[in-house]
Amino acid sequence: MDLTYSAEDEAFRAEIRGWLEEHLSGEFGALRGLGGPGKDHEAVEERLAWNRHLASHGWTGVGWPVEHGGRGLSLWQQVIFHEEYARSNAPARVNHLGEELLGPTLMAFGTPEQQARFLPKILAVEELWAQGYSEPNAGSDLANVQTRARLDGGEWVLDGQKVWTSNAHFSQWLFVIARSEPGSQRHHGLSFLLVPIEQDGVEVRPIEQLTGGSEFNEVFLTGARTAADLVVGEPGGGWAVAMGLLGFERGVSILAQLVDFSRELDGLVTLAKANGTIEDAILRDRLANLKAELEVLRFTALRSLSNVTGGDDSAAGGGAASIFKLAWANWHKRLGEVAMDVLGPGGLIAEAAPYDLNEWQRLFLFSRSDTIYGGSDEVQRNILAERVLGLPREPKGAPR
DSSP states (O other), rough: OOOOOHHHHHOOOHHHHHHHHHHHHHHHTTTTTOOOOOOOTTHHHHHHHHHHHHHHHOSSTSSSOOTTTTTOOOOOHHHHHHHHHHTTTTTOOOOOOIIIIIIIHHHOOOOOOHHHHHHHHHHTTTOOOOEOOHHHHHBSSSGGGOOOOEEETTEEEEEEEESSSSGGGOSOOOEEEEOTTTTTOOTTTEEEEEEEEESTEEEEEEEEOOTSSOEEEEEEEEEEEEEEOOSSSTBHHHHHHHHHHHHHHHTTTHHHHHHHHHHHHHHHHHHHHSSSSGOOOOHHHHHHHHHHHHHHHHHHHHHHHHHHTTOTTTTGGGHHHHHHHHHHHHHHHHHHHHHHHHHHHGGGOOSSSSTBHHHHHHHHHHTTTTEEEOOOOOHHHHHIIIIOOOOOOTTTTOOO
């Protein structure tokens, strides 16, 4: 594993760092640190303006091929971009699902017409996307999807319910997994459809979270319609497209997430020093362990990316994606628990009425979900047990 950067890479690091220092000023400078998990309700319109400012200067789709309007950066330069973006404490982008997930999926599975229709507007941040995967009875078990889709002349008609749909309340489009073949089961007979949200057949209901925001939503599809040619891949072959998209979900941007984790840990250590809890030997040891584990997480992520540059598929390489999801989610959950112990009894009291939370309370509450969304711990362990270690499959209906 070669973790050294070339002179060209370091020059690129200086370029993006300098650009961020120059442009994260004035009204944009006030957005530093806003948005992100548990905080996506913050300054949405202002962050959207910042995201479009990035686009106008060519800083969206940095890893996209040039022929699709991107910068075509190398894998390591993409890592540098995401790390420097996080280190600058720039606001969370509102276009993640379109830019990082749907865009690459359309490049891999979409038709030229679909690419021409949607990719330029994703890059320009003119259309925002939400992900219509999870349902009330099909969360991590995505193959249990029950939302139905049928062809009616030149349109697909959809009926069903999606849940935990991030940012659907301000997005224009939804990419949906729906069961399009009557009588099909599990991963067979599913289609991957692109559905406009702003129509009578789509109702979006925000879900109020423990953190006080409502970035997740329920989405009800009641006779919702979309054009017949807005199916990605073959009708009935949506499982492969859906899994391809999830492979993009755990790409280079995870390095930026680790930078954010490091900032949170550093802030917690500063708080522990300020309020004296750092003198507690057990608490100090827990903080030290978190620091060491975070370094291991970073090198694990870099090793997986290094394997990609060597021609290996990191998604398949020994279950690397599932191992890493288990590792970072549980690390972040432990960080939230330590934060509450650093706060002490005062951490049980809101900052102000009726329910104003400080950053550590919000971290603790939101990090409880880290081991659930994006594939729960139980599902990741089943993947590793059955597909990597070759253990017997879990019996149907077995108690958990």
